[in-house]
Amino acid sequence: MPNPRPRAVIDYALARRATLADLSRGRAERQDVCDAHPYLLRAARHHGEPTETACPVCHHAEPLTRVTYVFGDGLGESSGRACATRDFGELAAAYGEITAYVVEVCRHCHWNHLVSSTVYGETRPKVTRRRAVRG
Numbered sequence: 100m101p102n103p104r105p106r107a108v109i110d111y112a113l114a115r116r117a118t119l120a121d122l123s124r125g126r127a128e129r130q131d132v133c134d135a136h137p138y139l140l141r142a143a144r145h146h147g148e149p150t151e152t153a154c155p156v157c158h159h160a161e162p163l164t165r166v167t168y169v170f171g172d173g174l175g176e177s178s179g180r181a182c183a184t185r186d187f188g189e190l191a192a193a194y195g196e197i198t199a200y201v202v203e204v205c206r207h208c209h210w211n212h213l214v215s216s217t218v219y220g221e222t223r224p225k226v227t228r229r230r231a232v233r234g
């Protein structure tokens with residue numbers, strides 16, 4: 100199933116540039132920006148999708164890996180799970196509104212930064228239980 104049209108996209112390129120500028124001016128330490136959590140590194144290994152973008156910090160021969168996390172009320176326990184971007188169509192069709200956060204990670208120096216967040220699908224009215232009417 101093709102991906103549904105995203106409803107809202109936030110691009111974090113400016114924040115990424117600011118972080119890298121801080122690093123080059125000595126206002127941030129390398130260990131502060133190359134601090135990928137072990138879970139993120141594991142997700143990159145198992146669910147990551149290769150990019151052609153070189154790491155902006157270590158410029159390692161292996162390009163950055165992108166990991167996508169999906170969140171949504173309808174996802175239940177799967178909310179917050181890493182998944183491949185091709186799954187969005189099915190997820191949004193089955194579970195209503197989902198938000199996908201894309202994180203780039205360098206598996207060499209552990210640089211990581213949020214790339215974008217995107218909302219897919221429709222908000223569904225929540226099923227609310229009616230309170231028993233007192234009589």
Ligand SMILES: [Zn+2]
Binds near residue numbers: 157
């Ligand atoms: Zn790197």
